[in-house]
Amino acid sequence: QVQLVQxxxxxxxxxxxxxxxxxxxxxxxxxxxxxxxxQAPGQGLEWMGGILPILGTPNYAEKFQGRLTLTxxxxxxxxxxxxxxxxxxxxxxxxxxxxxxxxxxIWGQGTMVTVSS
Amino acid sequence: AIQLTQSPxxxxxxxxxxxxxxxxxxxxxxxxxxxYQLKPGKAPKLLIYDATSLESGVPSRFSGSGSGTDFTLxxxxxxxxxxxxYYCQQFNSYPLTxxxxxxxxxx
Numbered sequence: 001q002v003q004l005v006q007x008x009x010x011x012x013x014x015x016x017x018x019x020x021x022x023x024x025x026x027x028x029x030x031x032x033x034x035x036x037x038x039q040a041p042g043q044g045l046e047w048m049g050g051i052l053p054i055l056g057t058p059n060y061a062e063k064f065q066g067r068l069t070l071t072x073x074x075x076x077x078x079x080x081x082x083x084x085x086x087x088x089x090x091x092x093x094x095x096x097x098x099x100x101x102x103x104x105x106i107w108g109q110g111t112m113v114t115v116s117s
Numbered sequence: 118a119i120q121l122t123q124s125p126x127x128x129x130x131x132x133x134x135x136x137x138x139x140x141x142x143x144x145x146x147x148x149x150x151x152x153y154q155l156k157p158g159k160a161p162k163l164l165i166y167d168a169t170s171l172e173s174g175v176p177s178r179f180s181g182s183g184s185g186t187d188f189t190l191x192x193x194x195x196x197x198x199x200x201x202x203y204y205c206q207q208f209n210s211y212p213l214t215x216x217x218x219x220x221x222x223x224x
Binding site for chain 1: 163202208213215218
C-alpha cells in the first residue's frame with residue numbers, strides 16, 4: 001500500500017533553514033499532489049502549501065510566501081519542504097499528505113521540528 | 118482566502134451519544150470539504166471527503182452532510198475510540214484552509 005515516510009526530527013537555531021523530505025512508496029508519485037501541513041503545540045492544523053509532482057508547480061499559503069520552497073524529485077519519488085528564516089513560532093509537527101480528490105487520504109508519520117537558541 | 122469556522126469548539130459527551138459538529142465556510146465551496154480525526158501522537162485520519170463520501174475503512178457511524186457554506190459531521194453512536202479532535206478542510210480554492218477544530222472529550 002502507499003506510504004509516505006518523512007525524515008527525522010530536527011532541532012534548529014533561529015534564523016536557520018530546514019529541509020524535510022517525504023518519500024512516497026508503494027504507488028504513483030507524480031499523479032497526486034503532495035501538501036505540507038503543520039501543527040504547532042496546542043494549536044490546530046495549518047496548510048502550508050502543496051505541489052503536483054507531474055507539473056512541479058507549487059502553491060503556497062500567503063503566510064509562508066518567500067520563506068517556503070516545495071520541490072518534488074520524480075526520480076526518487078520524494079517531496080521536499082524547505083522553510084527558511086526559522087523562528088520559535090515555527091516549532092511544530094510537520095506532516096506531508098497525499099491529496100486524492102477533495103481529501104488528504106494518506107499522511108506521513110510527522111516530523112517534529114524544534115526551533116530554539 | 119476562504120475561512121472555515123467550526124462549532125462547538127469543544128464538547129463533552131458520553132459513549133453512545135449522537136454527536137453533530139458544524140463547519141461553516143465564508144463563501145460557497147460546493148461540496149469540496151473533508152473531515153479529519155486527530156488524536157495525540159497520530160497523523161490525521163481522513164473520515165469524509167466531498168462533504169458526504171465515507172473514506173474506505175471508516176466506520177459507518179460517521180457521516181457528513183451539507184453543501185455550499187454549511188456542513189455537518191455526525192457520529193451516530195459515540196464509541197470510546199472516537200474521543201479526539203475533529204477538523205474540516207475546504208478544497209474549493211487555494212489556500213486549502215482548515216477549520217479551527219472541535220475537541221470531543223469524555224463527560
